[in-house]
Amino acid sequence: MSQVQATLDHLFRRSSGKIVAYLTRFFGPDHLDLAEVVVQEALLKALQSWPLQGIPENPEAWLMRASKNCAIDHIRKSRDLPQDAEILNALVDDLAAEDEESKRTFAKELQDDSLKLLFICCHPALARESRIALTLKTLCGFGIPEIARAFLAKDETIAQRVVRAKQKIADLHLAYEVPPPEALEERLDSVLDVLYLMFNEGYLATSGESLLRRDFCEEAIHCSTSLAHHEIGQQPRVFALLALMHFQISRFNSRLDAQGKLLLLEEQDRALWDQEHIHLGLRYLDLSADGEDLSEFHLQAGIASCHAIATNFATTDWQRIVSYYDMLLVRDSSPVVALNRAVAVAMSEGFGAGLREIDEITDVAALKSYYLLPATRAELLRRQGRLAEAKVEYERALTLVGTEPEKRLIQKRIIACKS
Amino acid sequence: MKEFMLIMKGEYKAWESISADEKQRLMEKYYSFVNRLKREERFKGGSPLKHGGMGLRSEKGIVIVDGPFAETKETLNGYFIFSAADYEEAVSIARECPALTHGEIVEVFEMGSH
Numbered sequence: 465m466s467q468v469q470a471t472l473d474h475l476f477r478r479s480s481g482k483i484v485a486y487l488t489r490f491f492g493p494d495h496l497d498l499a500e501v502v503v504q505e506a507l508l509k510a511l512q513s514w515p516l517q518g519i520p521e522n523p524e525a526w527l528m529r530a531s532k533n534c535a536i537d538h539i540r541k542s543r544d545l546p547q548d549a550e551i552l553n554a555l556v557d558d559l560a561a562e563d564e565e566s567k568r569t570f571a572k573e574l575q576d577d578s579l580k581l582l583f584i585c586c587h588p589a590l591a592r593e594s595r596i597a598l599t600l601k602t603l604c605g606f607g608i609p610e611i612a613r614a615f616l617a618k619d620e621t622i623a624q625r626v627v628r629a630k631q632k633i634a635d636l637h638l639a640y641e642v643p644p645p646e647a648l649e650e651r652l653d654s655v656l657d658v659l660y661l662m663f664n665e666g667y668l669a670t671s672g673e674s675l676l677r678r679d680f681c682e683e684a685i686h687c688s689t690s691l692a693h694h695e696i697g698q699q700p701r702v703f704a705l706l707a708l709m710h711f712q713i714s715r716f717n718s719r720l721d722a723q724g725k726l727l728l729l730e731e732q733d734r735a736l737w738d739q740e741h742i743h744l745g746l747r748y749l750d751l752s753a754d755g756e757d758l759s760e761f762h763l764q765a766g767i768a769s770c771h772a773i774a775t776n777f778a779t780t781d782w783q784r785i786v787s788y789y790d791m792l793l794v795r796d797s798s799p800v801v802a803l804n805r806a807v808a809v810a811m812s813e814g815f816g817a818g819l820r821e822i823d824e825i826t827d828v829a830a831l832k833s834y835y836l837l838p839a840t841r842a843e844l845l846r847r848q849g850r851l852a853e854a855k856v857e858y859e860r861a862l863t864l865v866g867t868e869p870e871k872r873l874i875q876k877r878i879i880a881c882k883s
Numbered sequence: 884m885k886e887f888m889l890i891m892k893g894e895y896k897a898w899e900s901i902s903a904d905e906k907q908r909l910m911e912k913y914y915s916f917v918n919r920l921k922r923e924e925r926f927k928g929g930s931p932l933k934h935g936g937m938g939l940r941s942e943k944g945i946v947i948v949d950g951p952f953a954e955t956k957e958t959l960n961g962y963f964i965f966s967a968a969d970y971e972e973a974v975s976i977a978r979e980c981p982a983l984t985h986g987e988i989v990e991v992f993e994m995g996s997h
Contacts, residue, residue, distance in 0.1 A: 476903040476910075479903075514910055516930065607901065
């Protein structure tokens with residue numbers, strides 16, 4: 465069993481996205497549904513025949529071939545596709561051409577197809593929340609219930625988003641292409657936004673099924689990596705985003721203790737940080753420094769890198785982190801950024817200085833219901849030994865907090881303030 | 884050793900709608916199940932069955948072809964033939980059949996004449 469899993473790591477899910485991307489070359493983006501149905505049929509064939517016949521030597525090629533055959537069957541049976549004969553002939557030709565030469569070009573074409581599908585799923589014409597749902601479903605191969613569970617949404621809500629996105633794609637007759645140079649910047653920004661959201665969705669929320677969440681992070685990294693390895697994606701901000709993702713995911717397993725309690729950066733066992741990811745993060749950060757472009761991803765990756773390479777919490781380069789936050793604030797005067805900056809100031813200049821920073825943003829309306837504001841204040845007060853004041857702030861935070869592990873963390877602190 | 888037939892019945896639609904990851908997990912379970920039967924030299928054969936089979940019955944000497952049965956809730960999805968010492972052992976093996984983990988019904992019969 466374990467041997468099977470090692471070789472087939474998410475094979476069905478990963479292949480389904482690739483094959484949908486490939487079939488869309490023939491069906492067109494107006495018929496994403498058909499491509500998805502065809503792939504699911506091919507997976508079902510594998511489900512039924514592999515246990516008896518053994519797992520094929522090249523499982524992905526098997527699934528591809530089965531999908532092509534299913535696609536041909538579908539087109540022969542149903543006549544509601546435009547240019548049926550044309551699609552059919554192209555598919556049959558493609559199926560026949562399995563010589564060495566075509567195999568070489570095929571791998572490259574498949575990569576292109578996956579990118580084209582990524583650009584379709586993240587098209588700026590689609591609603592933002594639809595883009596991420598469609599990308600997770602169609603390109604990353606997750607089921608609607610899986611996506612709904614991760615977003616704590618109803619199945620119907622997610623299904624609706626996907627349906628609307630597909631409808632929009634069909635209405636606009638979007639071209640299946642790697643965006644032309646004049647549109648590339650905007651289209652790329654939209655893709656990066658979705659991948660960033662997908663990663664954060666997997667990383668930040670601590671409710672729901674943790675395994676699934678890690679899958680979202682890994683898919684975001686997977687898509688970003690394919691982008692970064694393609695000529696159109698070899699841009700500093702793509703590398704910076706990848707660096708950020710690698711730094712963050714390196715800490716994934718150290719963020720909860722055995723009881724599922726959330727651990728702060730300071731409390732995490734740094735020996736659990738995944739050095740391989742940190743190493744990749746540093747490599748991409750290096751690549752991202754080539755050129756003039758300085759995106760928010762650069763700054764966030766810069767902050768993450770300071771944490772990743774610090775041997776402990778106290779010796780972290782907090783001054784450098786403050787300077788990154790200063791640059792972030794220039795671009796995005798978000799109070800959340802300001803709050804994070806205050807923490808870095810507290811660590812580099814003292815708790816009093818940090819508290820003064822926080823006092824300046826306490827009255828910002830956007831932070832009124834943001835539990836991390838009182839929680840951060842409380843934390844700094846506690847460290848100054850002002851326990852009674854800290855307790856009041858923790859209690860305020862408790863009324864605003866969302867997820868269970870965070871609640872437990874704050875309750876633990878309140879108890880500590882009493883003693 | 885006696886030979887037994889294990890048949891799996893269920894709603895075909897339920898299979899179609901599960902996600903890619905779930906399909907893969909299910910495939911892996913069946914793979915392990917079959918491999919165990921093979922390792923213990925019990926495996927005699929098996930096959931999935933395409934849905935939408937045809938039914939035949941005779942009425943007043945006329946054979947009527949009925950079906951497909953795809954509309955009925957329970958369709959026959961596949962079978963295995965394997966050897967076991969007795970019913971007790973056959974049932975204990977059938978308990979491990981992955982079909983049971985996703986709501987299918989499993990039936991075991993000893994093969995041979997009455």
